[in-house]
Amino acid sequence: MAATQETVEQVQSLEMDKYKYGFVTEIESEKAPKGLSEDTVRFISAKKNEPEWLLEWRLKAYRLWLTMPEPKWGKLEIPEIDYQDSYYYSSPKSMEDRPQSLDEVDPELLRTYEKLGIPIKEQEVLAGVAVDYVFDSVSVATTFREQLKEVGVIFCPISEAIQDYPELVKKYLGSVVPAGDNKHACLNSAVFTDGSFVYIPKGVRCPMELSTYFRINELNTGQFERTLIVADEGSYVSYLEGCTAPQRDENQLHAAVVELVTMDDAEIKYSTVQNWYPGDEDGKGGIYNFVTKRGICKGKNSKISWTQVETGSAITWKYPSCILQGDNSVGEFYSVAITNGRQQADTGTKMIHLGKNTTSRIISKGISAGKSQNTYRGLVRVAAKAEGARNFTQCDSLLVGETCGAHTVPYIESKNRSARLEHEATTSKISEDQLFYCRQRGISEEDAVGLVVNGFCREVLQELPMEFAVEAQQLVKISLEGSVG
Amino acid sequence: MLEIKNLHAEVDGKSILQGIDLNINKGEVHAIMGPNGSGKSTLANVLAGRDDYEVTEGGIFFDGKDISELEPEERAGEGIFLAFQYPVEIPGVTNTTFLKEALNAQRRYRGEEELDGMEFVKMIRGKTKELGIKDDMLKRAVNVGFSGGEKKRNDILQMAVLNPKLAVLDETDSGLDIDALKVVAEGVNKLRAENNAILVITHYQRLLNYIVPDQVHVLANGKIRRSGGKELALELEEKGYADYSGEAA
Ligand SMILES: Nc1ncnc2c1ncn2[C@@H]1O[C@H](COP(=O)(O)OP(=O)(O)O)[C@@H](O)[C@H]1O
Ligand SMILES: [Mg+2]
Numbered sequence: 001m002a003a004t005q006e007t008v009e010q011v012q013s014l015e016m017d018k019y020k021y022g023f024v025t026e027i028e029s030e031k032a033p034k035g036l037s038e039d040t041v042r043f044i045s046a047k048k049n050e051p052e053w054l055l056e057w058r059l060k061a062y063r064l065w066l067t068m069p070e071p072k073w074g075k076l077e078i079p080e081i082d083y084q085d086s087y088y089y090s091s092p093k094s095m096e097d098r099p100q101s102l103d104e105v106d107p108e109l110l111r112t113y114e115k116l117g118i119p120i121k122e123q124e125v126l127a128g129v130a131v132d133y134v135f136d137s138v139s140v141a142t143t144f145r146e147q148l149k150e151v152g153v154i155f156c157p158i159s160e161a162i163q164d165y166p167e168l169v170k171k172y173l174g175s176v177v178p179a180g181d182n183k184h185a186c187l188n189s190a191v192f193t194d195g196s197f198v199y200i201p202k203g204v205r206c207p208m209e210l211s212t213y214f215r216i217n218e219l220n221t222g223q224f225e226r227t228l229i230v231a232d233e234g235s236y237v238s239y240l241e242g243c244t245a246p247q248r249d250e251n252q253l254h255a256a257v258v259e260l261v262t263m264d265d266a267e268i269k270y271s272t273v274q275n276w277y278p279g280d281e282d283g284k285g286g287i288y289n290f291v292t293k294r295g296i297c298k299g300k301n302s303k304i305s306w307t308q309v310e311t312g313s314a315i316t317w318k319y320p321s322c323i324l325q326g327d328n329s330v331g332e333f334y335s336v337a338i339t340n341g342r343q344q345a346d347t348g349t350k351m352i353h354l355g356k357n358t359t360s361r362i363i364s365k366g367i368s369a370g371k372s373q374n375t376y377r378g379l380v381r382v383a384a385k386a387e388g389a390r391n392f393t394q395c396d397s398l399l400v401g402e403t404c405g406a407h408t409v410p411y412i413e414s415k416n417r418s419a420r421l422e423h424e425a426t427t428s429k430i431s432e433d434q435l436f437y438c439r440q441r442g443i444s445e446e447d448a449v450g451l452v453v454n455g456f457c458r459e460v461l462q463e464l465p466m467e468f469a470v471e472a473q474q475l476v477k478i479s480l481e482g483s484v485g
Numbered sequence: 486m487l488e489i490k491n492l493h494a495e496v497d498g499k500s501i502l503q504g505i506d507l508n509i510n511k512g513e514v515h516a517i518m519g520p521n522g523s524g525k526s527t528l529a530n531v532l533a534g535r536d537d538y539e540v541t542e543g544g545i546f547f548d549g550k551d552i553s554e555l556e557p558e559e560r561a562g563e564g565i566f567l568a569f570q571y572p573v574e575i576p577g578v579t580n581t582t583f584l585k586e587a588l589n590a591q592r593r594y595r596g597e598e599e600l601d602g603m604e605f606v607k608m609i610r611g612k613t614k615e616l617g618i619k620d621d622m623l624k625r626a627v628n629v630g631f632s633g634g635e636k637k638r639n640d641i642l643q644m645a646v647l648n649p650k651l652a653v654l655d656e657t658d659s660g661l662d663i664d665a666l667k668v669v670a671e672g673v674n675k676l677r678a679e680n681n682a683i684l685v686i687t688h689y690q691r692l693l694n695y696i697v698p699d700q701v702h703v704l705a706n707g708k709i710r711r712s713g714g715k716e717l718a719l720e721l722e723e724k725g726y727a728d729y730s731g732e733a734a
Contacts, residue, residue, distance in 0.1 A: 431573075432536075433573045434573050434574075434575055436533075436535055436536070436557060436573075437569065437572070437573040437575070438575075438583075438587070439556070439557040439558045439561070440533050440535075440557050440558075440561055440566075440567050440569075441561055441566075441583070441587035441590075441591075441643065441647065442558050442561035442562055442587045442588070442590040442591035442594065442647070443558060443586055443587055443590045444556075444558050444590065445556075445558070447586065447590065451575070451578055451582075451583070451586060452575060452578070454577070454578070455575055455576055455577030455578035455626065456576065456577055457577070458577035458578075459577070
């Protein structure tokens with residue numbers, strides 16, 4: 001008896017450690033009435049004090065959404081979503097009057113971010129990283145804004161950008177991901193609440209890493225953030241987003257849209273460390289992460305590079321893509337996707353070659369453990385005029401155990417005979433020999449799995465900004481805890 | 486230091502070791518020789534605590550402590566090192582990362598302070614110099630794309646860094662040409678010390694010209710059939726194992 005009890009406790013403590021961001025912040029919040037309707041859309045728009053054109057844009061999207069089918073791209077088992085059983089806007093009460101400085105932010109929120117390991121204090125966060133903190137539907141703070149402004153970089157919540165830079169927002173919002181792109185993006189267009197806006201002026205190399213940290217806290221609340229980054233001619237920015245959510249039995253929807261635009265000779269490096277609550281061992285709870293991310297290399301010689309480390313969420317549906325319009329433009333996609341327990345991930349990219357001599361590179365590392373399913377799905381399309389297009393794709397899958405699945409689904413469509421497209425794929429297993437070798441040298445089994453998997457992902461992890469690489473390695477290890485032995 | 490008493494062990498339900506007795510003291514080098522399939526690698530794996538190798542009778546005592554129930558990583562922490570017959574590749578993990586992780590895991594196990602990056606680099610540079618190994622080996626992924634000789638030398642480097650009390654070398658000579666063999670043997674001899682012991686497992690006498698043992702044991706059909714001094718190895722070289730094949734238990 002005693003032994004059994006002990007085992008149960010051990011397993012429980014392991015579970016707790018595994019997702020250490022699972023706590024809930026007790027805070028009074030202001031919410032939209034439950035459910036989705038035109039009134040919800042109007043409520044959100046009014047809360048944000050938006051101009052008429054944006055309300056109209058949202059309403060148009062909402063009406064379109066009503067008519068759209070669920071997306072067919074992707075192979076996932078998604079339980080039917082009751083869109084009326086969710087809140088579409090939730091904001092801490094203390095955010096009613098937007099705090100003018102970091103000192104005025106609710107102490108409860110400050111404590112939350114401290115617990116998450118990313119304190120909202122400029123002197124305490126990683127040197128050289130500016131952070132926008134999004135809590136449920138609102139941005140609660142953005143650091144280093146003044147310093148950035150000095151070099152002309154705009155980094156602020158998108159709700160503020162709509163007030164302060166309406167021309168820029170109007171010009172680019174929906175220009176890369178139109179409202180009707182797919183059902184999830186359409187919903188986002190109707191009800192998006194906050195997110196970050198970045199504008200890098202001509203010739204400016206952004207002096208620090210920009211980062212947004214998304215946190216879902218409220219029960220039954222969806223998060224619909226919208227990020228827009230515009231890099232003007234000859235500019236450069238590196239941006240990173242991170243995300244966590246409390247541990248809950250109910251599923252929560254996260255349908256974000258990210259749009260990137262690069263002009264001539266500009267470069268955006270966009271990194272994601274996604275660690276939403278994945279649900280428990282039996283697949284109860286967890287976030288549905290249905291995200292549309294797309295960048296357009298508008299200008300010649302411009303470059304967009306996506307790097308993602310996807311470890312969380314019950315279901316991930318996500319294909320950060322590049323439209324390579326400018327001649328000589330470059331698109332890159334580096335991905336690590338780890339699934340464990342009952343998680344499902346269907347993720348990859350779309351590289352659309354339109355301009356001449358455009359190049360794309362895809363490196364995908366999928367790791368499946370437990371009873372999870374992990375799919376790489378990617379499209380490389382070369383238009384008739386895309387003379388000299390080149391793509392290199394490498395998809396590697398690693399299986400941990402016998403009960404998981406890994407799938408690779410590449411689509412290639414080429415209308416130009418000069419295109420050179422290369423595809424390589426491998427599937428392997430963590431071998432007993434590797435684990436024993438590590439253990440014989442003193443490394444525990446769990447650490448050995450972490451080590452082998454980190455090695456497998458190395459090519460991708462080394463693309464992350466240095467400040468986050470160590471954290472990502474830790475995360476890779478933690479997400480596989482309990483997957484062997 | 487190492488006391489093996491009446492050790493019986495099976496793999497996948499198949500009984501392989503049938504009552505081994507062996508004592509190795511500090512500072513000694515022992516060699517185990519025997520025909521293919523006699524159970525040499527099985528003994529090495531049982532000592533290291535590999536899963537699926539089950540001790541059914543008898544015991545293994547290390548510094549007086551019964552270690553037969555310890556996990557492989559715990560035995561490593563106690564000071565047992567196994568140089569593998571076939572070293573394993575770990576893509577994407579550099580030798581430096583691997584060694585640092587391993588050393589610090591062992592130090593944690595023993596309640597010692599972990600080494601930080603600087604201390605570790607300093608220490609490992611000293612070892613590569615001592616063994617005449619190029620530093621660029623450290624940046625390469627563990628055993629990936631290594632030649633047979635490089636893999637074995639890498640094992641010797643690991644051994645030098647981890648500084649075990651007992652090193653078990655399983656057919657470290659297999660697949661090596663004579664020059665590589667000399668280099669490896671030289672590395673092993675550098676590690677011979679008053680407080681360390683070495684168990685060399687080999688099919689051929691060749692290696693023992695370079696790593697000269699204090700005692701030689703003949704393993705056949707899961708049992709030690711004969712023990713003697715280094716001259717026993719020469720005798721085996723001459724006569725082969727024919728004398729022992731009939732002694733099946
Ligand atoms: N995993 C295993 N399952 C079943 N039999 C095994 C296994 N490993 C080794 N054996 C058997 O055990 C015996 C001893 O093998 P081994 O210890 O490798 O011998 P050696 O190293 O002396 O050549 C052989 O008969 C071999 O076939
Ligand atoms: Mg053998």
